[in-house]
Amino acid sequence: MAAVPCPRCKAAMDAAPLLAGLSYWRGPGIFTGTCPHCGEGLELRVSASRIELGYTYWAGSMHFEGMIDHSVAGLRRVDADGAIALVLDGVSYPIPAGD
């Protein structure tokens, strides 16, 4: 099972519960979630086999700055009809859209 270190408390977050708790933030095109250990809000970008933790900032529009790149083998992002799902280890996690 892949684990991703929390940038705040450094505890390892299992990828599955992390993915299950994510929402999609359409503006900057990133995912938001919460560390199950320290409760800190997380902002991250997901691409194939990769989770990038970082933060957003305002510069005329929302931008995302990646800080920590973490590889998660087999992770996939599926976009279909405006809905987003993340797939890992044969399990699909539908991601609710935020703003």
Ligand SMILES: [Zn+2]
């Ligand atoms: Zn944490």
